[in-house]
Amino acid sequence: MELHDVWFVLIAVLWTGYFFLEGFDFGVGILTKLLARDRTERRVLINTIGPVWDGNEVWLLTAGGATFAAFPDWYATLFSGFYLPLLIILVCLIVRGVAFEYRSKRAEERWQTNWEHAIFWTSLLPALLWGVAFGNIVHGVKIDEHKEYVGTFWDLLNVYSILGGLVTLTLFTFHGTVFTSLKTVGDIRERSRKLAVVLGLVTAVLALAFLIWTQVDNGNLKSLVAMLIAAVSLVAAIVLIKVGREGWSFALSGVTIAAAVAMLFLTLFPNVMPSSLNDAWNLTVSNSSSSPYTLRIMTWCAAIATPIVLLYQGWTYWVFRKRIGTQHIADAAH
Structure with missing residues (x-):
């Protein structure tokens, strides 16, 4: 295996880590409207990801930086061709970070409610748009002989990519719901488990359609194995959350994400961005x-930096591993 193949695999691993970690905190952000009934419950949800959300975004920065350094032509074509959707994602991530930090700076209800709206929308939009982006990368876009994207923004909004966006949106929300049930106590935990079952079933239908479409178009034996692992893991995660095994369910929802990302990269290789105009391009x-x-x-x-990053991020999750509930939120702590 040559070094460019190794870095293709490493970039796939970085995206897997990002979607696994950022996926559940996107899901929790979406749940601030779907699950929480009042400001106290929204505070509980935000607190479950408060110590870790910014660390999760390190994986995105690393994936982008690795792509820039290892595959500059891929980076240039991707970021110029997908400029508008990637800009929307970037703005969402900036506003989302500000919302987490500024929400508690003032006690007025309107102030906090506005930032909570921001958390919801800036969690939902990236969760949707990442699926649209990767759907286009795998399916192929209009790239000419000069390695330049010659399509329009509207070319990116096709049935396959939109289906991919719905899959990531529902899968991340399911992942976040399982995480919420793992990190909370009391009524919010019970409601989260029930919602996770419903979301899991919706996700299973959408994901099955998307993965089968992907396999039929560009699949091979390795991608088929990855697809089967994703499907079995998702079904098992739904069953386990229903019976109250949140830890195992969360692990398997993570396996689902990892297997789905692996399938996309396996169908992509040795391409990094196929041209829909001509295979030679x-x-x-x-x-x-x-x-x-x-x-x-x-x-x-x-080789030197990655173990260090994994150690300090793992330590963070260990320190903040306990469950929380509404009883842990003081009335004046909003």
Whole structure:
């Protein structure tokens, strides 16, 4: 395996980590409107991800940086062609971070309600748009012989990519609902478990349609195995959350995300961004990668830094591992 193949796999791992971690906190943000009944319950939900949401976004920064360094042509075509949806995601992530930090700065109900609206919408939109973006990457977009995207914004809104967006939206919300049931106590935990079952069934229908479509279009034996793992894991997660095994359900919803991402990258390889105009114009791991010397330096840096990042992020989750409930929220703590 050559270094550009290794970095294709590493970028797939980074996106898997991002969707696994940011997926549940997008889901929790969406639940502030779907599940929470009052300001206290919304505070409980926000507190479940309060210590970790910003650390989860490190995976996105690393995935973007790794793509820029390892596959500059892929990065250039992707970020120029998908400029508007990626800009919307970026603005959402900025506003979302501000909302988490500023919500509690003033006690007025209107102030906090406005920031809670911001948390909901800036969680929902990225959860939807990431699926649209990856749907287009896998399905192929209008790339010419100069490695430039020549389509329009509206070309990105096709049936396949929109279905992909609905899958990520429902899957992340399900993932967040399972996480909420794992991190809370009392009535909110029980309602979260019930909602997770409903969301899981909706997710299963949408995901099955999307993954089968992907497999039929571009699949191979390895992607078929990944698809089956994703399907079995999702069904098992739904069953386990129904019987109250939140920990196992959360682990399996994470396996579902990992297997689904693996399937997309397996159907993509050796391409990184197929052209819908001409297969000869596909961006591949070989024609869009950096020099071997650059990739060697990156590999050494990653080998040193990655264990450190995993250790401190794992320590954060360990420190804030306990459950919380409305009884832990003081009346003046909003």
